[in-house]
Amino acid sequence: MEVLVILVPLALGLGLAGLVAFLWSLKNGQYEDLDGAAWRAISDDD
Amino acid sequence: MSKQATRDFSHYVTDIGSGLKHIDLAVEGVSCSGCMSKIERSLSALPDVTLARVNLTNRRVALEWKQGTLDPARFIDRLAELGYKAYPFETKSAEAKEAEQSRFLLRCLAVAAFATMNVMMLSIPVWSGNVSDMLPEQRDFFHWLSALIALPAAAYAGQPFFRLALSALRAGGVNMDVPISIGVTLALGMSLVETIDHAAHAYFDAAIMLLTFLLVGRVLDQNMRRRTRAVAGNLAALKAETATKFVSRDEISEVPVAAIRPGDIVLLRPGERCAVDGTVIDGRSEIDQSLITGETVHVPAGQGARIYAGSLNVSGALRVGVSAASEGTLLAEITRLLDNALQARSRYTRLADRASRLYAPVVHATALLTVLGWVLLGASWHDAIVTGVAVLIITCPCALGLAIPTVQTVASGAMFRAGALLNAGDAIERLAEADHVIFDKTGTLTLPELEVTNAADIPADVFSLAGRLALSSHHPVASAVAQAANAKSPLIGVVEEPGQGVRAEVDGVEIRLGRPAFCGAEALAAVRADVDPEASIVAFSRADEKYLFAVRQGLRPDARAIIAALKQRGFVIEILSGDRAPAVRAAAAALGIADWRAGVTPADKIARIEELKRQGRNVMMVGDGINDAPSLAAAHVSMSPISAAHLSQSTADLVFLGKPLAPVLAAIDFSRKALHVMRQNLWLAIVYNLFAVPLAICGLVTPLIAAAAMSGSSILVMLTALRARSVRRA
Numbered sequence: 081m082e083v084l085v086i087l088v089p090l091a092l093g094l095g096l097a098g099l100v101a102f103l104w105s106l107k108n109g110q111y112e113d114l115d116g117a118a119w120r121a122i123s124d125d126d
Numbered sequence: 127m128s129k130q131a132t133r134d135f136s137h138y139v140t141d142i143g144s145g146l147k148h149i150d151l152a153v154e155g156v157s158c159s160g161c162m163s164k165i166e167r168s169l170s171a172l173p174d175v176t177l178a179r180v181n182l183t184n185r186r187v188a189l190e191w192k193q194g195t196l197d198p199a200r201f202i203d204r205l206a207e208l209g210y211k212a213y214p215f216e217t218k219s220a221e222a223k224e225a226e227q228s229r230f231l232l233r234c235l236a237v238a239a240f241a242t243m244n245v246m247m248l249s250i251p252v253w254s255g256n257v258s259d260m261l262p263e264q265r266d267f268f269h270w271l272s273a274l275i276a277l278p279a280a281a282y283a284g285q286p287f288f289r290l291a292l293s294a295l296r297a298g299g300v301n302m303d304v305p306i307s308i309g310v311t312l313a314l315g316m317s318l319v320e321t322i323d324h325a326a327h328a329y330f331d332a333a334i335m336l337l338t339f340l341l342v343g344r345v346l347d348q349n350m351r352r353r354t355r356a357v358a359g360n361l362a363a364l365k366a367e368t369a370t371k372f373v374s375r376d377e378i379s380e381v382p383v384a385a386i387r388p389g390d391i392v393l394l395r396p397g398e399r400c401a402v403d404g405t406v407i408d409g410r411s412e413i414d415q416s417l418i419t420g421e422t423v424h425v426p427a428g429q430g431a432r433i434y435a436g437s438l439n440v441s442g443a444l445r446v447g448v449s450a451a452s453e454g455t456l457l458a459e460i461t462r463l464l465d466n467a468l469q470a471r472s473r474y475t476r477l478a479d480r481a482s483r484l485y486a487p488v489v490h491a492t493a494l495l496t497v498l499g500w501v502l503l504g505a506s507w508h509d510a511i512v513t514g515v516a517v518l519i520i521t522c523p524c525a526l527g528l529a530i531p532t533v534q535t536v537a538s539g540a541m542f543r544a545g546a547l548l549n550a551g552d553a554i555e556r557l558a559e560a561d562h563v564i565f566d567k568t569g570t571l572t573l574p575e576l577e578v579t580n581a582a583d584i585p586a587d588v589f590s591l592a593g594r595l596a597l598s599s600h601h602p603v604a605s606a607v608a609q610a611a612n613a614k615s616p617l618i619g620v621v622e623e624p625g626q627g628v629r630a631e632v633d634g635v636e637i638r639l640g641r642p643a644f645c646g647a648e649a650l651a652a653v654r655a656d657v658d659p660e661a662s663i664v665a666f667s668r669a670d671e672k673y674l675f676a677v678r679q680g681l682r683p684d685a686r687a688i689i690a691a692l693k694q695r696g697f698v699i700e701i702l703s704g705d706r707a708p709a710v711r712a713a714a715a716a717l718g719i720a721d722w723r724a725g726v727t728p729a730d731k732i733a734r735i736e737e738l739k740r741q742g743r744n745v746m747m748v749g750d751g752i753n754d755a756p757s758l759a760a761a762h763v764s765m766s767p768i769s770a771a772h773l774s775q776s777t778a779d780l781v782f783l784g785k786p787l788a789p790v791l792a793a794i795d796f797s798r799k800a801l802h803v804m805r806q807n808l809w810l811a812i813v814y815n816l817f818a819v820p821l822a823i824c825g826l827v828t829p830l831i832a833a834a835a836m837s838g839s840s841i842l843v844m845l846t847a848l849r850a851r852s853v854r855r856a
Contacts, residue, residue, distance in 0.1 A: 084264075088248075088271065091244065091247060092244060092271075092275070095240055095243060095244045096240070098240065099236055099237065099240040102236045103233060103236060106229060106232055106233065106236070111232070112181060112183070113181040113182055113183045113184075114183055115182040115183045116162060116180060116181055116182030116183060119158065119159030119162060119182060120159070120162070122159065123159045123162070123163050
């Protein structure tokens, strides 16, 4: 069970990293234009 | 007045520091990736432009450039060359606030979802450990970890609910947020106490999961409303509310209406719609006030005449002294009626609030009775309270909180696609209850634009020649002829005789377009006027040949079919119009509406609505004019076309786009379906409680059962909500 000492903080840390990444992307305006982002991915000129 | 006005958009330009300027443009017709890259490439190619980015969701372009010689009007010209109509867009403070609110809800949802996943990861070992061989120390350790995650997460992510619950309590009422807040707080508090006591069960997972599901509902709701509002805001900007202002004695500049102040002097050319209220200083003309009064006959306007925003100048140029600009431009009478009507409407209670008014006392009483019952049966206070809190958790309105917003989101999305934009959140419920429809005539049943009604009687070559001649006139009736003829190239050497018409010489023959007298066609016109007294007559002469064009506002193309469909659904339909009786009679006869009144004032319209209300009818008002605004507010539910006056549009619950009347019917069908699904969802929630509550009262609900029941019912409710997407077409 000593493995918990590593696994639990590791799981929490990963989750926290995901949360921080989401909050960063939200702050960065990544969700302002969801329709446009879908099209930009397939447009080939930039 | 051939002078080209300069355009001044400085009102919309913001300074973003380090020598850069920023402007937002609303663009019409951007809908694909092709347009997006075309616009971005073309605008970035302009010198000094540092950023050109299209937002496809709200159909806007953000532009930044180095301060200097670049005139923002260039962007608009460049977009026009590409075939897009654009107009500077000013973010209204309400929209900015809503965007911030939406980001906050998303942050809350992210925090809650993160906490739910991690607490669940800790809970599953505890649930399985409880039936096998987990050491109590390990269980306590997991509970403490859960508490460490869930408590701060709930404190943050619960804010939207706590705030609304507090404000409802302060106002002396109860809404859905009150039981949610109480349930979550008690569940977390009880779990903390249990953890300290080394007990087997803690409900951190259920509490935080509840918040997550409810936040999903809130985020969906918010996003749909934001999207609708962005489109409505763009359309308002694209209506290009500009005025031609005198910047000096004889120098003019085209400026946005928002930059006009009382005391300014504006020029109103023939064919232009006035954007301000004011008094004529100089000039003679006729004005069309149909957007204000519903009356289609033109009114003469000379020095000293009052002009209201929304009037269309028909014949001569006018200099107008501004008395009030953009906001608050109305007749005192209409404003007063409107205020009264709006107050009356705010008393409507939404289905969700009615449900929670019943719900909260029942749930809280059940929990209290459970506690007392167990104590009377000899259980300890501790065990009794734990069971009571379990009742609160299991009944916490997870499904109830999702039942209505998810349906509303789905239904408003369907309406959006059908061309109806929702202004008010509770409009769906009110629309579904409507059983009596009152239509305004001018601009609602009829199209706001003029059209030629006797095009078939006129030879094609004459029609196209007349159309080319008409291009040189500013008169709105002439413009209708030009448009009907699809004329593109104006004739050369056209002379305009003010107040009479236009003439030109083609192949040595003089042609004229204008008043019948100007073309020597009075006798013909007199005969025509008997046939169709409502139409404006334009005459055309080529040497001795004379032709007449009858021009008037046509009915919306599908008006007859939609009225018939409404009747078939059991609606009582009537027309209340400010226009004269013959015009209203003709429209009513064409549409098969037996019940109509003409020459109705705004106060009379309200009186009629009140009378119907007293008879227990739920009135839906469809209108566009400023004279309709008070009755739009007084009606149970209201709808305006997008061409409506500003005031009417902001008062109406729904706004519909385009020429057809079909969105009115679609909105009614979707709202009826939505109300049906909402009711079903509420019943589902009740049935779920009928099964779950007895279990909870008996003390059989473990955290595992609570979590499973909660997620199961939420998913069920969301799936049912999807049915609101489609209606059966009759």
